[in-house]
Amino acid sequence: MAKEAYPYLLWCGLAAALLAPAALWWPPAWGLVAVVGLVAAFVAYFFRDPERQIPPGSDIVVSPADGRITRLAPVTPGDPASPWLVSIFLSPLDVHINRAPIAGIIRDVLHRPGQFKSALREDAALINEQFIVVLEGTHITVTLKQIAGLIARRCVLWKGVGDQVACGERIGLIKFSSRTDLIVPAEVELQVRQGQRVKGGTTIIGRIRPLD
Structure with missing residues:
Protein backbone atom coordinates (compact mmCIF):
# COMPACT_ATOMS: atom_id res chain seq x y z
CA MET A 1 0.00 0.00 0.00
CA ALA A 2 1.30 3.45 -0.92
CA LYS A 3 2.25 5.71 1.99
CA GLU A 4 -0.16 8.38 0.74
CA ALA A 5 -2.99 6.24 2.16
CA TYR A 6 -1.87 6.66 5.78
CA PRO A 7 -3.35 10.14 6.47
CA TYR A 8 -6.76 9.02 5.15
CA LEU A 9 -6.67 5.85 7.24
CA LEU A 10 -5.66 7.89 10.31
CA TRP A 11 -8.68 10.16 9.90
CA CYS A 12 -10.93 7.12 9.48
CA GLY A 13 -9.49 5.59 12.64
CA LEU A 14 -10.03 8.80 14.63
CA ALA A 15 -13.62 9.09 13.36
CA ALA A 16 -14.37 5.50 14.34
CA ALA A 17 -12.79 6.01 17.77
CA LEU A 18 -15.03 9.02 18.40
CA LEU A 19 -18.20 7.42 17.07
CA ALA A 20 -17.88 4.06 18.83
CA PRO A 21 -18.41 5.44 22.38
CA ALA A 22 -21.36 7.50 21.17
CA ALA A 23 -22.91 4.35 19.72
CA LEU A 24 -23.10 2.86 23.21
CA TRP A 25 -25.67 5.53 24.06
CA TRP A 26 -27.12 6.07 20.60
CA PRO A 27 -27.21 2.75 18.64
CA PRO A 28 -27.81 4.37 15.20
CA ALA A 29 -24.22 5.66 15.43
CA TRP A 30 -23.05 2.12 14.67
CA GLY A 31 -24.25 2.75 11.13
CA LEU A 32 -21.84 5.68 10.90
CA VAL A 33 -19.04 3.50 12.25
CA ALA A 34 -19.80 1.00 9.49
CA VAL A 35 -19.67 3.77 6.87
CA VAL A 36 -16.28 4.89 8.18
CA GLY A 37 -15.10 1.29 7.98
CA LEU A 38 -16.21 1.07 4.35
CA VAL A 39 -14.39 4.30 3.53
CA ALA A 40 -11.22 2.95 5.16
CA ALA A 41 -11.53 -0.28 3.18
CA PHE A 42 -11.90 1.68 -0.08
CA VAL A 43 -8.87 3.84 0.75
CA ALA A 44 -6.75 0.75 1.43
CA TYR A 45 -7.98 -0.79 -1.84
CA PHE A 46 -7.42 2.37 -3.87
CA PHE A 47 -3.86 2.91 -2.65
CA ARG A 48 -2.84 -0.73 -3.15
CA ASP A 49 0.60 -1.18 -4.66
CA PRO A 50 0.99 -4.71 -6.04
CA GLU A 51 4.31 -6.12 -7.18
CA ARG A 52 4.68 -6.45 -10.93
CA GLN A 53 6.82 -8.74 -13.06
CA ILE A 54 8.58 -6.41 -15.51
CA PRO A 55 9.12 -8.02 -18.94
CA PRO A 56 12.76 -8.51 -19.98
CA GLY A 57 14.33 -6.67 -22.88
CA SER A 58 16.11 -3.38 -23.55
CA ASP A 59 13.91 -2.55 -26.56
CA ILE A 60 10.54 -2.44 -24.78
CA VAL A 61 8.29 0.40 -23.67
CA VAL A 62 5.93 -0.68 -20.89
CA SER A 63 2.68 0.88 -19.79
CA PRO A 64 3.15 3.66 -17.22
CA ALA A 65 -0.25 3.01 -15.63
CA ASP A 66 -3.15 0.61 -15.17
CA GLY A 67 -6.33 1.46 -17.04
CA ARG A 68 -7.90 1.60 -20.48
CA ILE A 69 -6.37 3.18 -23.58
CA THR A 70 -8.83 5.89 -24.63
CA ARG A 71 -6.73 7.46 -27.35
CA LEU A 72 -4.00 6.11 -29.61
CA ALA A 73 -3.03 8.58 -32.32
CA PRO A 74 -0.12 10.45 -33.88
CA VAL A 75 0.56 13.81 -32.26
CA THR A 76 0.69 15.35 -35.75
CA PRO A 77 -1.80 13.53 -38.00
CA GLY A 78 -0.50 12.79 -41.49
CA ASP A 79 3.16 13.07 -40.52
CA PRO A 80 4.91 9.67 -40.73
CA ALA A 81 7.63 10.94 -38.38
CA SER A 82 5.14 12.10 -35.76
CA PRO A 83 5.42 10.80 -32.20
CA TRP A 84 2.53 8.69 -30.90
CA LEU A 85 0.21 9.65 -28.07
CA VAL A 86 -1.08 6.88 -25.82
CA SER A 87 -3.74 8.09 -23.35
CA ILE A 88 -4.65 5.80 -20.46
CA PHE A 89 -7.74 6.50 -18.33
CA LEU A 90 -7.61 5.27 -14.73
CA SER A 91 -10.94 4.64 -13.01
CA PRO A 92 -11.22 4.77 -9.18
CA LEU A 93 -10.97 0.96 -9.20
CA ASP A 94 -7.62 0.82 -11.03
CA VAL A 95 -4.19 0.75 -9.39
CA HIS A 96 -3.01 4.37 -9.45
CA ILE A 97 0.74 3.84 -9.19
CA ASN A 98 2.69 5.29 -12.15
CA ARG A 99 5.75 3.46 -13.45
CA ALA A 100 8.67 4.38 -15.70
CA PRO A 101 7.93 3.21 -19.27
CA ILE A 102 11.65 2.81 -20.09
CA ALA A 103 14.95 2.76 -18.22
CA GLY A 104 16.75 6.09 -18.27
CA ILE A 105 17.40 9.45 -16.66
CA ILE A 106 14.75 12.04 -15.88
CA ARG A 107 15.88 15.10 -17.80
CA ASP A 108 13.04 17.48 -17.05
CA VAL A 109 10.01 17.81 -14.79
CA LEU A 110 7.34 20.47 -15.22
CA HIS A 111 4.42 21.04 -12.86
CA ARG A 112 1.57 22.74 -14.68
CA PRO A 113 -1.26 24.04 -12.44
CA GLY A 114 -4.68 23.79 -14.01
CA GLN A 115 -8.29 22.75 -13.80
CA PHE A 116 -9.91 19.50 -12.71
CA LYS A 117 -12.13 18.64 -15.67
CA SER A 118 -12.99 15.10 -16.67
CA ALA A 119 -9.82 13.19 -17.63
CA LEU A 120 -11.77 11.71 -20.57
CA ARG A 121 -11.87 15.09 -22.28
CA GLU A 122 -9.46 15.33 -25.19
CA ASP A 123 -8.25 18.73 -24.00
CA ALA A 124 -7.58 17.53 -20.43
CA ALA A 125 -3.87 17.32 -21.29
CA LEU A 126 -3.94 21.05 -22.04
CA ILE A 127 -6.09 22.47 -19.24
CA ASN A 128 -5.86 20.10 -16.25
CA GLU A 129 -3.43 20.00 -13.34
CA GLN A 130 -0.46 17.82 -14.33
CA PHE A 131 3.18 16.79 -14.05
CA ILE A 132 5.15 16.48 -17.29
CA VAL A 133 8.18 14.19 -17.09
CA VAL A 134 10.81 13.86 -19.84
CA LEU A 135 12.66 10.54 -19.58
CA GLU A 136 15.77 9.94 -21.68
CA GLY A 137 16.77 6.35 -22.36
CA THR A 138 19.63 4.77 -24.25
CA HIS A 139 17.76 4.71 -27.55
CA ILE A 140 14.74 7.01 -27.21
CA THR A 141 13.29 9.83 -25.14
CA VAL A 142 9.68 9.66 -23.98
CA THR A 143 7.34 12.12 -22.29
CA LEU A 144 5.01 11.06 -19.49
CA LYS A 145 2.12 13.19 -18.24
CA GLN A 146 0.31 12.64 -14.93
CA ILE A 147 -3.03 14.39 -15.47
CA ALA A 148 -5.51 15.06 -12.66
CA GLY A 149 -9.17 14.34 -13.34
CA LEU A 150 -12.61 15.35 -12.13
CA ILE A 151 -12.17 13.58 -8.78
CA ALA A 152 -8.39 13.45 -8.64
CA ARG A 153 -6.99 16.61 -7.09
CA ARG A 154 -3.33 15.82 -6.76
CA CYS A 155 -0.59 14.26 -8.83
CA VAL A 156 2.31 12.88 -6.78
CA LEU A 157 5.77 12.46 -8.31
CA TRP A 158 8.40 10.63 -6.26
CA ILE A 171 7.77 6.92 -9.97
CA GLY A 172 4.55 8.33 -8.47
CA LEU A 173 0.77 8.14 -8.30
CA ILE A 174 -2.37 10.12 -9.03
CA LYS A 175 -5.05 10.28 -6.37
CA PHE A 176 -8.42 8.89 -7.51
CA SER A 177 -9.70 8.80 -11.12
CA SER A 178 -7.22 10.34 -13.53
CA ARG A 179 -5.29 9.98 -16.78
CA THR A 180 -1.73 9.17 -17.80
CA ASP A 181 -0.44 10.20 -21.23
CA LEU A 182 2.63 8.71 -22.83
CA ILE A 183 4.28 10.23 -25.89
CA VAL A 184 6.72 7.96 -27.72
CA PRO A 185 8.75 8.64 -30.88
CA ALA A 186 7.86 7.20 -34.27
CA GLU A 187 10.56 4.54 -34.06
CA VAL A 188 8.51 2.74 -31.42
CA GLU A 189 6.39 0.00 -33.00
CA LEU A 190 3.15 0.01 -31.00
CA GLN A 191 1.74 -3.29 -29.79
CA VAL A 192 -1.50 -2.07 -28.21
CA ARG A 193 -4.83 -0.85 -29.53
CA GLN A 194 -7.36 1.76 -28.53
CA GLY A 195 -9.84 0.41 -25.99
CA GLN A 196 -7.37 -2.16 -24.63
CA ARG A 197 -6.88 -2.50 -20.88
CA VAL A 198 -3.25 -2.30 -19.77
CA LYS A 199 -1.26 -2.87 -16.59
CA GLY A 200 1.53 -0.58 -15.42
CA GLY A 201 4.98 -2.09 -15.74
CA THR A 202 3.60 -5.28 -17.27
CA THR A 203 1.87 -4.52 -20.58
CA ILE A 204 4.30 -3.82 -23.45
CA ILE A 205 3.15 -0.64 -25.19
CA GLY A 206 5.66 -1.04 -28.01
CA ARG A 207 9.13 -2.07 -29.08
CA ILE A 208 11.90 0.15 -30.31
CA ARG A 209 12.72 -0.60 -33.94
CA PRO A 210 16.38 -1.52 -34.47
CA LEU A 211 18.52 1.14 -36.11
CA ASP A 212 19.33 0.55 -39.78
Missing part, protein backbone atom coordinates in the same frame (compact mmCIF):
# COMPACT_ATOMS: atom_id res chain seq x y z
CA LYS A 159 11.30 11.32 -8.63
CA GLY A 160 13.14 14.43 -9.77
CA VAL A 161 15.46 15.75 -12.45
CA GLY A 162 18.64 13.70 -12.68
CA ASP A 163 17.18 10.57 -11.11
CA GLN A 164 18.01 7.28 -12.79
CA VAL A 165 15.05 4.91 -13.08
CA ALA A 166 14.66 1.32 -14.17
CA CYS A 167 12.02 0.18 -16.64
CA GLY A 168 8.80 -0.41 -14.69
CA GLU A 169 10.07 1.31 -11.54
CA ARG A 170 7.51 3.16 -9.42
